[in-house]
Amino acid sequence: MIKRSDIKQEDIIRSAIEVFSQKGFDQASMEGISKHAGVSKRTLYKYYPNKEALFDVIVGNLMCRFHDQCDQQFDPSVDMEQQLTTLTLQRMCYITKDDFQITARLVMTECLRSEQTSKLLMERFSAIDDSYGLHRWVKQGIEAKRLNIENISLAVEQYIGGIKAIIFWPQLLAHLPPASCKEVDTAIRAAAKSFVATYAIAN
Template sequence: MKRTEKKRKDIIDAAIDEFREQGFLGATTTSIAKKANVSSRTLYNHFESKDALFEAISEIMIERNSSMEPVPYDPDRDFVEQLKDALWRYVEVITEKTAIGLNRMVMSELIRDLDRSRQFFNESETHDYPIKRLISEAMDAGELRKADPDFATNQLLVLVKGFFFWPEFFLGENATSKDVLNDCVAMFMAHYKRGK
């Protein structure tokens, strides 16, 4: 890693800590620079403002949540098993400790600032969920009835996140039985299985 890249990463890491501890309004670029062991001038060479830093962190969060590769449909495997495997990988990505920390930090600011929230969700809508490809290709193959794959994917992931992401996000723990994922998939299949 080049020295300038390391400084940029140090600034982002320090900003994440500062935003988490002080909130966006209470955080200062002076404190962020001090935590990153850089001068304020160096910080401003990388990020023109506290807002620019927050936007960079939000983008990192979106990218981390989208870090799982799109999942292709395999006609030689049972679709339900493919879907469960893909969902477990997705749950692992979104509940990883760093991802949860980033989500908490960003979401607290989005709740406070409606304009920033709109901007964030507009940006996140440009990123496809990795499960969408699997669902879309299964629809094309006739495994699932034809529908809007974006809408269908979102329906399924809202169910899954409700049981596996939000308890981790709010409580720092998740006592949800793994069998619940099977129920989420069963509900999805009851609605989208071909022949409905």
């Protein structure tokens, strides 16, 4: 059963994202956020001591998407292209969600506005040591002598970057509707096919 306090905090976070997006972090105020959320300042301060704490929670929620891993191991008996496609679809299912797009746009805007904020956020994101869970899968593929990759981080980032170039950055920067499930599926399957063709070791 969902607690009433949980619902209230969701409303506050959602309102904070909207206020930060409209006014920017520096111009946003706790009073403005409380009004937008329809809660008293007392209630707002009960959960969050200041707007810095609120923004940190917003960034933390964004980071949680990256850490939401499912434990899929490399299986030499299964087609690699299908494995990679399934793995990536599981990891990137959030990317077309409206709330993720709005939050990502807010974080990117604040990085552009403030050098200090940018440095803090880059430190947070650099803590992600396994991009979408793919580093581990690739290492296992190499150990199984099915993949030949010298620079795992570069290969994975190029793979993810190619997908985002189609189903993330255009929508984020141009305020377009999120990519459809079919568009996501098509982009990931094409990228997986290219990745395997480049790095797979022929049997």
